[in-house]
Amino acid sequence: MKWRDWRKIADSVGLEFWFPLPLIGLIFWVGTGWTTAAVLGEAPQIERISVEGETLPEVELVLKGQLISIEAKIYEQRGYTKVDIDTDSPTLKELEFEFPVIDVADVEAELSHTLNLSPAQLRTLVRYQIYD
Incomplete structure (x- = not known):
């Protein structure tokens, strides 16, 4: 088969639309996983203050x-x-x-x-x- 034939088959099935979807899903999955790990893995910065009775x-x-x-x-x-x-x-x-x-x-x-x-x-x- 020639390139033109593949192109016609791809156009008829709609591969131009469906082909990038798994790639976009994979990018979204990896990006949100990294963001979640960065946000939840970060320890809160709490300043400890000692309070004395006279203060x-x-x-x-x-x-x-x-x-x-x-x-x-x-x-x-x-x-x-x-x-x-x-x-x-x-x-x-x-x-x-x-x-x-x-x-x-x-x-x-x-x-x-x-x-x-x-x-x-x-x-x-x-x-x-x-x-x-």
Whole structure:
């Protein structure tokens, strides 16, 4: 067969359209595989910052509303107390604190200092749970 005959067969079957498709697919497959490996294999650059206790800013807490309840969970084995406070404020519904004390008197002192409440006011709201 001559070149003209091959050309006529290729035109009738549409090889001019179908022949480059596998080549384009192969190029796309290799290109996306390389791009995916480059993007996912790259480790994020995270700058580590050490935070010291004295560099943290102090925040004064002013509540506009009433305290509904205070629940103090004392974890004796772990050595801390987690305090959940519910308020009736529409913007601040719940507060959570953790104090590194497990004695009830120390927890009351920390809470009264943090919330600016007298111990008598605090005792009417707080409920304690002690976990081993």
